[in-house]
Amino acid sequence: MGLSWQQGPLSPGAIGHFLTPEPLPERLLFVEPLRRRMRVKFDDAWIADSENVVLLYEPGRYPVAYFPRADVDEQALVASGKTTHHKDLGETAWYTVKGGDRTVERAAWEFTALPGHAAELRDRIAFAWRAMDSFYEEDERILGHAADPYHRIDIRDTSRTLEVRHGGTVIARSAHPVALYESGFAPRWYVPRADIDESRLQAVEGQTFCPYKGLCDYYDIGDARRAAWSYRNAYTEVGRVNDMVSFEPDQVEVHLDGKRLEPEPGQKVISHGIDRGLDADEVKAR
Structure with missing residues (x-):
């Protein structure tokens, strides 16, 4: 579950509620330091390596890792010229990721017009999980999505x-x-x-x-x-x-x-998305 998906406290299907005198905003985003070294491999080369990753939790999504631009191989990123708008975090610029003879479009992104309260995400790059070869914490491969420290x-x-x-x-x-x-x-x-x-x-x-x-x-x-x-x-x-x-x-x-026992709502896991990839093939090929 973690904080933001399934029935976690920040998810749309939360089974609990905050005890506050005033209603909370409909959507709450949360960001925190990962405090683990994390690396990204693409086309058999490390294109990101950082001990300063932050995790972003958005309602209904697994946590997503954001790397400081300084810890990303700039030669791997090619601006696509395409932008989208995030309802909470503003304009999002998309990148093509290149490595050797391989190119994947819309494989990375960056928020370029962040509101002041979201400054922790400034100058940070996130990578689409399913577009990369692999993600690692230290020397151990992480499968499926960024590890959620609140999942137990x-x-x-x-x-x-x-x-x-x-x-x-x-x-x-x-x-x-x-x-x-x-x-x-x-x-x-x-x-x-x-x-x-x-x-x-x-x-x-x-x-x-x-x-x-x-x-x-x-x-x-x-x-x-x-x-x-x-x-x-x-x-x-x-x-x-x-x-x-x-x-x-x-x-x-x-x-x-x-x-x-009666079935309980909200038990179905959404297995795919830009920040996740729960294919059985991923673990079989490990």
Whole structure:
């Protein structure tokens, strides 16, 4: 979730609210220092390398990294002459990024007429995530989008009973599921495969990618499409749910201690955009 997307406090779908006597502006933007070295690779060359990156959080978007112009290879930037208008931050100038024999249009941008209260973004360049080869923090590649320091995952064991049914058939029943609490999402309940009738799970083609958990596989259950999923090789940080299965309460019946779980709004992740790229191919090619 972080601050500004999914159901975070600065997002359009926030589930909480600020306790203030006066209404807040409809849109709140937030900027802060990243305090990590970040680098950008394009055409097998480093075109940005900075310890002075700032992250911009806009409502409904993942955070975007902005690099000081002094820390960007100027030869990689070619002014396109194209401008757009940002509703909060004013005129935006777009750049073509060049490297070797490769050229990508509208691959970087800069705010050129910032209001006074947004001076932290002056003389800074941002790069379209999907247009670059890769982004790094120190020597570790960051996949999907800029890492959000406000995004958190907690995993907890529980003795509550979870049962999954579809069409009157029990698909899973466990007295020791695992609860995964992820910022901005309703709790997700993961079940050991030993507690599942796996004959009811039909693996389907296509994976999605989570920057925090890894590649996700999906299953149909009868006529319920993509009703279950599993991180079969979960990242070490969330290894406790590795190869367990979770079920979608809007596709099948999920009961926790006898009470049916209802789908919650705002749970769908938007996987693509100028500041994001959650393609499974990106992690497969790592």
